[in-house]
Amino acid sequence: MGPRWKGKGAEAKALADPMSKIVLKLQSSLIQSDARGILCGSSVLLAAEEEQALLFGRAYFGHPIVNADKDRQWFQLGMEEAFFLCYSLKCLKIAGEDKRPKDDQELWQCMKSKKAGFPVFYKAYSHLRTKNWVVRPGLQYGADFVAYRHHPSLVHSEYAVLVSSEGDAEANGRLKVWSDVHCTLRLCLGVVKTLLVLTISKNGDDDASPSCLANYTVDERTVTRWSPEQSREEDTTDNAESHTTDNAESQATE
Amino acid sequence: MEVVDREKKKKINDIDEGEDHYASVSASKSQFRKVILKARWSDEMGMAEVVDKKGAIWRTTGIVRSGKLYFFIEEVLFWIEIGALLLMDDGDISLSLEDMYVKISDGKHGCSWEEFQAYRQLKSLGYIVGQHGIPWSMKSAKSNHESVSSQGGLDSDEEVDLDSEESRSVIGLFNDMQINETRLVFDVYLPNSKFRKSSPGDPSFVLCFTRGHPPPKADLEALERRCDNIPMKVCHVEEGVVSFFSFDKVELPILP
Numbered sequence: 341m342g343p344r345w346k347g348k349g350a351e352a353k354a355l356a357d358p359m360s361k362i363v364l365k366l367q368s369s370l371i372q373s374d375a376r377g378i379l380c381g382s383s384v385l386l387a388a389e390e391e392q393a394l395l396f397g398r399a400y401f402g403h404p405i406v407n408a409d410k411d412r413q414w415f416q417l418g419m420e421e422a423f424f425l426c427y428s429l430k431c432l433k434i435a436g437e438d439k440r441p442k443d444d445q446e447l448w449q450c451m452k453s454k455k456a457g458f459p460v461f462y463k464a465y466s467h468l469r470t471k472n473w474v475v476r477p478g479l480q481y482g483a484d485f486v487a488y489r490h491h492p493s494l495v496h497s498e499y500a501v502l503v504s505s506e507g508d509a510e511a512n513g514r515l516k517v518w519s520d521v522h523c524t525l526r527l528c529l530g531v532v533k534t535l536l537v538l539t540i541s542k543n544g545d546d547d548a549s550p551s552c553l554a555n556y557t558v559d560e561r562t563v564t565r566w567s568p569e570q571s572r573e574e575d576t577t578d579n580a581e582s583h584t585t586d587n588a589e590s591q592a593t594e
Numbered sequence: 595m596e597v598v599d600r601e602k603k604k605k606i607n608d609i610d611e612g613e614d615h616y617a618s619v620s621a622s623k624s625q626f627r628k629v630i631l632k633a634r635w636s637d638e639m640g641m642a643e644v645v646d647k648k649g650a651i652w653r654t655t656g657i658v659r660s661g662k663l664y665f666f667i668e669e670v671l672f673w674i675e676i677g678a679l680l681l682m683d684d685g686d687i688s689l690s691l692e693d694m695y696v697k698i699s700d701g702k703h704g705c706s707w708e709e710f711q712a713y714r715q716l717k718s719l720g721y722i723v724g725q726h727g728i729p730w731s732m733k734s735a736k737s738n739h740e741s742v743s744s745q746g747g748l749d750s751d752e753e754v755d756l757d758s759e760e761s762r763s764v765i766g767l768f769n770d771m772q773i774n775e776t777r778l779v780f781d782v783y784l785p786n787s788k789f790r791k792s793s794p795g796d797p798s799f800v801l802c803f804t805r806g807h808p809p810p811k812a813d814l815e816a817l818e819r820r821c822d823n824i825p826m827k828v829c830h831v832e833e834g835v836v837s838f839f840s841f842d843k844v845e846l847p848i849l850p
Contacts, residue, residue: 355850358849358850359849359850360849360850468846471846471847471848471849472848472849472850473846473849487846489849490849499846504811506810506811506812515808516807516808517807517808518807518808518830518832521808521830521839522837525839536844536846537841539811559811559843560843560844560845560846561811561814561841561842561843561844562840562841562842562844563839563840563841564839564840564842565837565838565839565840566827566838566839566840567838568715568716568719568721568838569719571784572719572720572721572784572785573784573785
């Protein structure tokens, strides 16, 4: 299953406007404005001037909050998004009710206390974002994340992402029984997404500080149903399908 | 009368997803074949020796040892179900379909009932299915190890005595292959009219079965190492429904 672009010029548009550059622009804009976020429940709230708000939209971080503030656009970021801007891109400072910006270690502890398995989910999120995929919450598709090849206005999300952690009970506990595998794949088929399972291995490291993330490794696997009725000839095996996808991809990157 | 109607309605509701058992019974009856094979079952080997063969079934079914053709239990059962095989025991007493259902029920002959259901589905669609890792013929075993001698010996030249030790070592393989509750069961080839047991080539994929739960990453990796670069699929059979899954390692591209 290759990318499904929205309309004719969408793919060319995406190529002319790489996501990595958009995120870089957002990063420098946030650094320039010395951006501060407020940790509010399991979200981070922040206000952006017009130009920065546009960049938030184009890089597709968070979602806008509708309020009466006429000068600035407010955004609500998820924990992984906020931590990514803060820890990986070093362009956001986050404060709690004491208004004092938290350092990386404090923020890490804070995120872990709010979300069990945060280290594992964050590793999965940052893994995909670092490859310049656009990553959004997957809850509405019964997944942990969905991944887009570019901005969702140009392309449908390609992957429903489930995060799995090797050897412990963290993460989501998904795909442990066959009924859940069937259910998830049936759903993915309905919304035309490929199921991507990211298994995070901690490699013996604990999660005491965010520096452990560097030692975590990520294993990427797609899970698909194979139909013997539709695969009787060489050309229609799923191997052949993945070749087509590869071609589409290499064309897209050319 | 009313009860009958209700009963009927209930049945119709039960078969809502296109699996119309009422209609399919007569359809599949028409596919029953005439007996073209005769075989003798050996409990000791857990296999049947084919003693009389017509047609071309033998080209893609059974293993050849010392010029003789042997069927595994799943192959025996498949052809009995279709009506193409007449089976006898050592004393020439004919074995019924029921006898063979009983034999497969204990899973001691290298194939369980769940695995047989997958075999039947693939086989009915024309796939060529063999026991994983067991050569179709001793010639193919040799060529697979790239040690074909200049004699290029016919199968009948082989001096292998299947009746005793080899068959036991073959059965021994079944047990060795278990990884936790997961094992590699079948080598599956795409439908191919030119298939030859003496040079089968690499299978299209290896089919693995799990009992209980979907395989975790560690199990998948252990199985993949044993598959030696041949793709693997995982089969799940429950309530007569056979499903095949691929858990393929991928690498998402780094986008611009």
